[in-house]
Amino acid sequence: MFLILEKNTFLYIGRVLALVREGNETAIILRDGSVMATGFQPMTIARRSEEFIKNGKKLASKVKKEGDKK
Numbered sequence: 029m030f031l032i033l034e035k036n037t038f039l040y041i042g043r044v045l046a047l048v049r050e051g052n053e054t055a056i057i058l059r060d061g062s063v064m065a066t067g068f069q070p071m072t073i074a075r076r077s078e079e080f081i082k083n084g085k086k087l088a089s090k091v092k093k094e095g096d097k098k
Contacts, residue, residue: 031056032076033066047073 031039039056046057047070054073056064066073 030077030080031073032080033064033068033073039064 029041031041031044033039033056043058043060044056045059048055048057049070052067054066054068054070056066058064068076
């Protein structure tokens with residue numbers, strides 16, 4: 029699973045140790061000790077990631093159906 033952050037930033041969930049919200053920023057603490065920052069709240073990140081997966085499944089289903097027609 030991936031976390032969808034800014035427009036073109038995807039982060040593999042297996043790299044994430046914690047999400048910490050402080051003020052207007054969410055720190056994403058990674059297992060290697062590095063830290064990323066985003067303005068999105070953790071719940072917004074979760075919602076965006078779930079929508080990405082749902083849309084991907086719809087697209088994959090559509091592609092599969094079109095492939096079956098051939």
